[in-house]
Amino acid sequence: MQTREETDMNLPFTFLAPRPSLGTRPSLGTLALALLLCSLGLAAKDPRHGPLKDLNGFFPFNPPATAEEWEERSEELKLRLLVANGLYPMPEKTPLNPVIHGKVERPGFTVEKVYFESVPGLYVTGLLFRPENPKKGKLPAVLCPHGHGGRLHDLGKAGVRRQIVIGAERFEESGRMPKIARCGTLARLGCVTFLYDMMGYADNRQISYQLAHRFSKQRPGFEGSDSWGLYSAQAELRLQSIFGIQTWNSLRALDFLASLPDVDAGRIGVTGGSGGGTQTILLGALDPRPIASFPNGMVSSSMQGGCTCENASLLRIGTGNVELAALFAPKPIGMTAADDWTREMLVPGKGFPEIKKLYQMLGKPENALCPDLTHFKHNFNYVSRAVMYSWFNRHMKLGHEEPIVEEDFKLLSPEEHAVWNETHPEPEGGEKLERKLTKWLADRDDSLLVNLPPGEKKIVFRKAWETIIGRKYDEKADFSHKKNRLVHLPSGEETFLEAVEPTEEGDQPILWLGYESSEIKRLSKGKNLHYRAITFREEKEGFTSTVANKREFAGYTHGFNHSRFARQVHDLLSVVSYLKKKHGKAPVLRASAAMREQAMTAAYLSGGAVSGLKVAKSDFRFASLTDYRDPKFLPGAVKYGDVAWLKQALGKKLAVE
Structure with a gap:
């Protein structure tokens, strides 16, 4: 379950950290220009100069008017999800090498222990629930990511009694462990059900709970281009994150479930609560196999997930959980509204009415459900589970009479829960495994990208760079240019752009970046039209701003906001489009070392x-960076070729002075 400690750390303002030693100080001329920009009202009007967005912001979903528009938008979003998770292009899947052992029985179902390798040496653990007396033929299946608290989450005797009193649970025994109760009931309903451990929980301990879910302070010893750890600048530059690894584990868990001989791979559902709801959303968006989904407790236009395991750089820039959940459309998706960050889901403009509108437009309004259970706090309790059972019974054609009622059973003992034992020893973990894992992921991705056919490589790299920058070149964009202020009208973004030595119309436009006007006049030659641009916060010293969350994790800032580097590229794309449209000629760019990349x-x-x-x-x-607050930090830049790729792609167009 999410905690308020995780979700209330962010404050509605940003800060500028102390200046590190990053390059040269701006000249007096540049500082004077910064004052001029303020006098022109540039900083006040450009929306990028407002507070940074954080996980507690507002994330509305505005459904498109047509199915064609939604198809285009959904493809864009799926690409963003793949890139942010470090999965673009999709890596080759290595053998799972699954092991199933230690069967125990309960009335109506059995439980077995499972472990497999999502990548070589990294294990996913969990419990596999099966019907006790299954029907003939292949069975439907349900994948259950558990969320915070883990599968060992126990309400205790007093806790479950309090839940029973308010109607949230029914049984003093099985109700103590709601995640186990959910899976046992699904198995009784005839579904092969896999409850797998999120990283850091139960038997999935190679990456510790503290690292996966409580990371707060950067570790200088885990920076370095040869060996690095998670959360480091090096990891972020390669789009390696706890969230991305967990998403990969979830996809491999789906592979495991679909591979079982008694499972009908065409009838798989996914349901999880809280952080498990986040993973349910991701699986519905990225994998075509699930036919029904029930992401409970995380489809919201407000708080998006407070844990480091629910965030990643690039993930929710320009989108949010409601729109990401809608990527499952038009397949059946259910959820509930509770007295938490989902409490306003039924309010127009706040989430579910917009999902319903999308499903209506796609001709499947009956495939979206969100009952009002706001008399309960954040949960996946007995009542919410009953909604889910009915939803899956209907859409997975389980064939049971309604209502479906849970039955009590004796909880599993610690020994019956434990995946690892003397016969199945626990694998190594800790810092050594962490470094080994990040290096293996980097080598895997490098090999995949290097070996792409040339034509495909150009397409893949362009899509990747457009995603990490967050903008494509738009030759049709409209602009306003007055008093040296260029306004990109679609976004309201503003760039300082002055004509340094205007000559007759039609001459070659030259755009100077990182130079003073006096330098341009000295260096310029010929009858060309010389312009000088100052991009987003180019005059700022020191580290870039981050959200107010005190935990030093790039995903809390760069998961919701473009980097300073990306925003500066946005400005340059605007200036190039404006100059080409104005003069009818493609401009030449001349950049100082500060603006080279x-x-x-x-x-x-x-x-x-x-x-x-x-x-x-x-x-x-980019690989030389050691801090995610560096002004040139750009998530994913190293993975997609670093400066070497830009040089290669530009070819003869690029000249070095």
Whole structure:
């Protein structure tokens, strides 16, 4: 279950951390220009100068008007999810090498212990529930990610009695462990059900609970381009995260379940609560196999998940859990509203009415459900589970008479829960495993990307860079340019753009980046039209701003907001589009060392809209960064080729001065 400690850390303001030693100080001319920008009202009007968005923001879903528009939007979102999870393009799946052992029996179902390798050396553990006397033929199946508290979460005798009094649970025995009760009942209903451990819970301890769910302070000893740990700048630059690994584990858990000889792979449902609801949303968006979904307690237009395991860089920029859950459409999706961050789900503009509108537009309004259970706090209790049983009974064609009522059973003992024992010893974990894992993931991804056919590689890398930057070049965008203020009208974003030496119309536009006007006048030659641009917070010193959450995790900031580097590239894409439209010629870009990589990225994404690029010599590589607050930090930049790829893609268009 989510805790208020996890969800209330963010405050509605941002801060600018103390200045590190990052490059040269801005000149007096640049500082004077910053004052000019303020006098022009630039900072006040550009929406990017407001507070950074955090996980406690507002994340509305505005459903499109047509199925065609939704198809286009859904493809964009699925690409973002794949990139953010470190899964684009989808890696090759290694052998699971599953082991099933230690069967125990309860009235109506059996329980077995499971472990398998999601990647070589990294194990997923859990419990497999099966009907005691199954019908002939293959059976429907349900995958159950458990959420916070883990499968060993026990309400205790006093706790379950309190739940019984308010009508949230029914039985003093099985009601103590709601996740086990859910899976036992699903098995009684005829479903092969797999309850697998999230990282850091129960028997999945190779990555500790503290690291997976309570990380708060950066570890300098885990930075380095040869060996690094999770949460480091190196990991973020390669899109390696607890969230991404957990998503991969979930996909492999689905592979395991579908591979069982008694499972009908065409009748699989997924349901989880709280953090398990987050994983249910992701599985519904990324894998076509589930036919019914019930993500409880996390479909919300407010709090998006407070734990480090529910966030990743790039994940929710421009979107949120409601829209991500809607990616399951038009297949059946159910959920409940409770007295938590989902309490307003039934309010127009706050979530479920918009999901219902989408399903109505797609011709399947009956496939979306959200009962009002706001008299209960955050839960996946007896009442919510009953809604889920009925939903799966209907849409997975289980064939049971309604209502479906849970039955009590004796809880499993600690020995019956334990996956690891003397016969099945627990694998190694800790820091050694963590470093080994990040290196293995990097090598896997490098090999995959390097060996793509040339034509496919160009497509994959362009889509990836457009996603991590968060914008495509738009030659049709509209602009306003007055008093040296260029406004990108679709977004309201503003860039300082001045004509330094205007000559007759039609001359070659030259865009100077990172230079003072006096330098441009000294260096400029020929009858060209010279412009000077100042991009987003280019004049700022020191670290970039982060959200107020005190836990030092890039995903809390970069999961909801574009990096400063990306926003500077947005400005350059706007300026290039404006100049090309205004003068009818593709501009040439000239960049100082400070703006070299931004200019290279913009030129790459602009394609033929930039005719040439001259940059100052520099040895910078994204892989050299050691802090996610560095102004040039860009999640995913190392994974997708670093500066070397930009050079290769630009080819002869790029010249070094």
